Amino acid sequence: MKILFWGTPTYAVPSLEALVEAGHQLVGVVTQPDRRRGRGKELQPSSIKARALELGLPVFTPERIRRDERCQQQLADLGPDVSVVVAFGQILPPAVLNQPPLGCWNAHGSLLPRWRGAGPIQWCLLEGDSSTGVGIMAMEEGLDTGPVLLERSISIGLLENAQQLGQRLAQLSAELLVEALPRIEAAGTGPETERLARLGVRAQGEVGLSYARMLTKDDLLVDWNQSALEIHRRVMGLYPGTLTQWQGKRLKLLATEPLVARLASQLSPEARCLLAAPDGIALEPPATSAPGTVLAIAAEAGLVVATAGCPVLVRAAQLEGKAPAQGQSLLQQLGCVPGDYLGPATTTAATT
Numbered sequence: 001m002k003i004l005f006w007g008t009p010t011y012a013v014p015s016l017e018a019l020v021e022a023g024h025q026l027v028g029v030v031t032q033p034d035r036r037r038g039r040g041k042e043l044q045p046s047s048i049k050a051r052a053l054e055l056g057l058p059v060f061t062p063e064r065i066r067r068d069e070r071c072q073q074q075l076a077d078l079g080p081d082v083s084v085v086v087a088f089g090q091i092l093p094p095a096v097l098n099q100p101p102l103g104c105w106n107a108h109g110s111l112l113p114r115w116r117g118a119g120p121i122q123w124c125l126l127e128g129d130s131s132t133g134v135g136i137m138a139m140e141e142g143l144d145t146g147p148v149l150l151e152r153s154i155s156i157g158l159l160e161n162a163q164q165l166g167q168r169l170a171q172l173s174a175e176l177l178v179e180a181l182p183r184i185e186a187a188g189t190g191p192e193t194e195r196l197a198r199l200g201v202r203a204q205g206e207v208g209l210s211y212a213r214m215l216t217k218d219d220l221l222v223d224w225n226q227s228a229l230e231i232h233r234r235v236m237g238l239y240p241g242t243l244t245q246w247q248g249k250r251l252k253l254l255a256t257e258p259l260v261a262r263l264a265s266q267l268s269p270e271a272r273c274l275l276a277a278p279d280g281i282a283l284e285p286p287a288t289s290a291p292g293t294v295l296a297i298a299a300e301a302g303l304v305v306a307t308a309g310c311p312v313l314v315r316a317a318q319l320e321g322k323a324p325a326q327g328q329s330l331l332q333q334l335g336c337v338p339g340d341y342l343g344p345a346t347t348t349a350a351t352t
Contacts (some may be wrong), residue, residue, distance in 0.1 A: 003027065005030070005083075007048045013170070013281070014170045016029070016048060019178065019181075027078040029049070029079045031060075031088070082104070082181070083097075086177075087109075089190050102189060105183070110212075111131070112148055116210070119212040119214065134176055135150070135151040136170045148202045152176060161236040220238055224292035224308075228230060228309060232257065232312055240252065254326075255326065256312050256314055259275055259304065292341050293339065302330055314330075317330055
């Protein structure tokens, strides 16, 4: 089958590789243009462009495919049987959606209709979903509204971050695409309604509908007045970008654990030891300790920090100008002591 592949980030690479390995003919790869990244702000290709060039595939980088009629025609001239989209990053216009005789199909990283739109991986973690998955969806003009051909769910670990979950979902997307394409080909061409009926797709309902809105810089800021679980979900869901401050410098939080007794079975051995500590600091912080106050220094584990409820264990972080650190290395890098405060310099912890 002749496939036109659309994708941009590293997340899409396993799918591209799987389609090549499955013996499909990749007639072209469409991805976002090179962007300036890194400290030097040099132009760098997307992960998909880099891999596609390694595979010897033709690459197209329209700035806005919706407005680029020349590129639209170039893609049509490739004569693809089907288009496959995995995290491309632009909305495809009807002229593009209607080109391939077998349709356009998207591997979407959620269990639709939950988390339509951008950032489904981040939002399922932010909202504490216990499971998520991948759906192979027939694309239409609406935002992730198309019927679903294949779907598979996976459970989410309490200590799993967005990068780790993304890697699992990327591999699942690749597997489902390889499984779906022979079925799409066997259903044949013809009017879309007839093709989809032969495939037995599932129409999305309204029950459980939610949208993953675009995230902003404000979403990255830790609010210690939230609960330990809410803060932990933010750190895991927005990995590796959640921010607070330490002595006026930016501190990026990379790994946390909510010290909540009912979650003990899902925590690390070090965190479980803190919950069982005879002094009870992890379970019952002093009422006078303001959220953001360092309650304890846990050797080999990290910092125990006060929140609006149960404390949170900060296991790994990156101080501005320093390398990421965890455990004892983090403690040595920060030099915190109980009573210190993480957060803006204008806010101070209550006197204990």
